[in-house]
Every structure is written in structure tokens, then in C-alpha cells.
Amino acid sequence: MAKILIDTEICKSCGLCVNVCPLKLLRLSETRNSKGGRSAEQTDAGKCTGCALCAAMCPDSAIQVYKEA
Amino acid sequence: MKAVYERNPLLMGSNKFCPGCGHPLLNKIIADVLAENNWAGDAITALCIGCALNMTPYVDWDLVQCPHGRAAAVATGIKHVQKSKLVFTYQGDGDAAGIGLTETFHAASRGEPFTQIMVNNQIYGMTGGQSSCTTLIGQKTTTSGPSGRDPAHTGYPTKLAEVIAMVDAAGYVARVSIHTPKHIRQAKKAIEKAFRLQMEENKYTFVEVLAMCPTNFHVEPWDAPAYTEEKVLPVFPLGEFKTPEGR
Numbered sequence: 097m098a099k100i101l102i103d104t105e106i107c108k109s110c111g112l113c114v115n116v117c118p119l120k121l122l123r124l125s126e127t128r129n130s131k132g133g134r135s136a137e138q139t140d141a142g143k144c145t146g147c148a149l150c151a152a153m154c155p156d157s158a159i160q161v162y163k164e165a
Numbered sequence: 166m167k168a169v170y171e172r173n174p175l176l177m178g179s180n181k182f183c184p185g186c187g188h189p190l191l192n193k194i195i196a197d198v199l200a201e202n203n204w205a206g207d208a209i210t211a212l213c214i215g216c217a218l219n220m221t222p223y224v225d226w227d228l229v230q231c232p233h234g235r236a237a238a239v240a241t242g243i244k245h246v247q248k249s250k251l252v253f254t255y256q257g258d259g260d261a262a263g264i265g266l267t268e269t270f271h272a273a274s275r276g277e278p279f280t281q282i283m284v285n286n287q288i289y290g291m292t293g294g295q296s297s298c299t300t301l302i303g304q305k306t307t308t309s310g311p312s313g314r315d316p317a318h319t320g321y322p323t324k325l326a327e328v329i330a331m332v333d334a335a336g337y338v339a340r341v342s343i344h345t346p347k348h349i350r351q352a353k354k355a356i357e358k359a360f361r362l363q364m365e366e367n368k369y370t371f372v373e374v375l376a377m378c379p380t381n382f383h384v385e386p387w388d389a390p391a392y393t394e395e396k397v398l399p400v401f402p403l404g405e406f407k408t409p410e411g412r
Contacts, residue, residue: 099166105179106178106179108183108184108185109184109386110184110185110379110386110387111385111386111387112185112386112387112389112390114387115387115390116346133184146169148169148170149346151169151170152170152346152349153190153345153346153349154190155182155185155186155187155188155189155190155193156179156180156182156189157172157173157189157193160168160170160171160172161168161169161170162166162167162168162169163166163167163169164166164167165166165167
């Protein structure tokens, strides 16, 4: 079981994480953050394996990944 | 829960780069290398003019802002008086290969023991997307005209890593890209190797990083990795062009 935390205020909606997620669990949200951007969001949290490719690819370090030890 | 990937404390809050820009990604890679090797306290960056200077309020190690193109000359001075520090330049392609080619080339010729990191995004980003010396053939910029760069008029892209690799005193020369997680890992390894050779063997090291600039490539940020794969990599091949014997 893995969990990702997305800082919606730092996210700039570049969508690079959406591209790299091997299970396609990420998308750009319909709701907007305070800067007017559509931040990334996770769709099916239970399926996340915690591979951290999204976090590695995020240019703005908006994603942090945690895993059950 | 165990942390798999946490935000590097050397990066401070938000940054001013465009969405999908290669600069903050490279800042993160450098921050990771510095943190993992405990070099952050010893690092001094000679920073160029260009988009790269948005890094000033974003990263938490020592930076010096240099005149345009002269980062290699400033880094030479810093390294001569602070021999134990990790000194590296952080320059764009217009800075290291265009305006500051003299400084870059002669620092390499003298074998000055610092690292040069050149962020090659094939464009002058900060001033609004003018052609630089590394602009691809056919790439449309604000100064190339509607048909893109024409070699009959403005020549061919400058491949600086290959040029520096021919210099005798250069210790390590590599070109890396950061458009996929795999390439990010390779880039991190190359930068770490360059820093290590500088610190342990006093070598001049040069790493060229192919960065994405979706704003001036005129593509969506999420399409920029495909653009890099398709158009940039055939022109700028990746790899280590010069390594110390046997490594």
C-alpha cells in the first residue's frame, strides 16, 4: 500500500507525472488552485504501487511518495 | 509509513520557472546529488544570465551571479582561492556555448578543477525565444523567420560536449537528458561522477544537459518529452564523450 501527497499550490499543471505513471492513475484535476492551475490528482489511490516515477519526473518537487514498510 | 521520495530540503518552496521547464528538474537533481554526498555546505555555484537565474531564490546553497557568459572565468577565480570547495557553473546554452565560448573553452584547456553544467534547451528562453547557437535546423524561433533555422543562413547547431571532449585537459565530458525518469537517473549519475572527479582528482569536468523548454518549443508541457525524443536526441547524441582511463 502506497500513498502519494501532491502539493496542489506548488503544482504547475505541466502533466509530466500524468505521462510517466505506468498505471495511469494520475490526471489533471477539474478544480483549480489559488493560481488558477489545474493541479495533478490521483484517481485510484488503492492501486498505487509507490514506484515514485511521478515524483522523480515532477520538475517542481510537488509530489512526495510514502509506502507501508 | 516509510518515505520513498520526499522533497529535498535544499529546495525552497515554489519557483518561478514555466510549467514543464527543465531547469527546476535539474535543480532538483543537483540538490539530490549535493544532499546525498553531504556537499551542500561546500557547494558554490557560478550562475549565468538567463532563465537559470530564477534558481537564485529557489535553492539553498551558495550562488554567485556572473556577467553574461563569464561564469567559467568567475568559477576559475573562486576555485583558486577556495580549493576545498565544490565549485560548479550552471549555464544555459546561449551563455556557455554562445556568449561565453571563450571562457568555457579556455577553462577546459587550462584544466581548471571545477565542473561546468550547461543546460542546453536550444533557445534563449528568458529574452523571449530567440535563436541560439544550438537551435535545431528547421526549429522556429522569434528570430529564425517563419521557415525555421536555415543552415545556409545561420549554420548548424553547436555541439559543445564533443568540442570540449577533444581538449586534452578535460577530465570528464558527458551529455545527458532529463526527459524521462530513466534519463533523469543517468543524468544524476553523470553529475555525481563529475563532482566526484573534481573533488577527489582535481579534474575539469563538463556535463551538458538537454532540457525541455515547452514555452519556446511551442508544444504542450506534456508533449515536450516526445519532442525531445523525436527531434533533439538525433541531433545531440547522449553519452560520455571523455572519461578518465578505465572508468
